[in-house]
Amino acid sequence: MTTRHIQPHQSATLKRFRTLQAQFAMRGRELVRSVRADDGRVSYIVTRAGDYRHFSHWHDLEAHLRAIQ
Numbered sequence: 177m178t179t180r181h182i183q184p185h186q187s188a189t190l191k192r193f194r195t196l197q198a199q200f201a202m203r204g205r206e207l208v209r210s211v212r213a214d215d216g217r218v219s220y221i222v223t224r225a226g227d228y229r230h231f232s233h234w235h236d237l238e239a240h241l242r243a244i245q
Contacts, residue, residue, distance in 0.1 A: 207221070207237075208221045222237070
């Protein structure tokens, strides 16, 4: 089994993502992180009842969360 080491900045990013994921869940939405296979670009998808919103930047994701509060 291969062990993958997580760098400190990756750990902070993961924690930030998990926090946002929980905040969206408390509002009845699911937050998913997506990584494109060809270039590794990360994007985020917020879903609720078959509807979805796609975000490429943290600040847009956080603004959407504030808008639905």
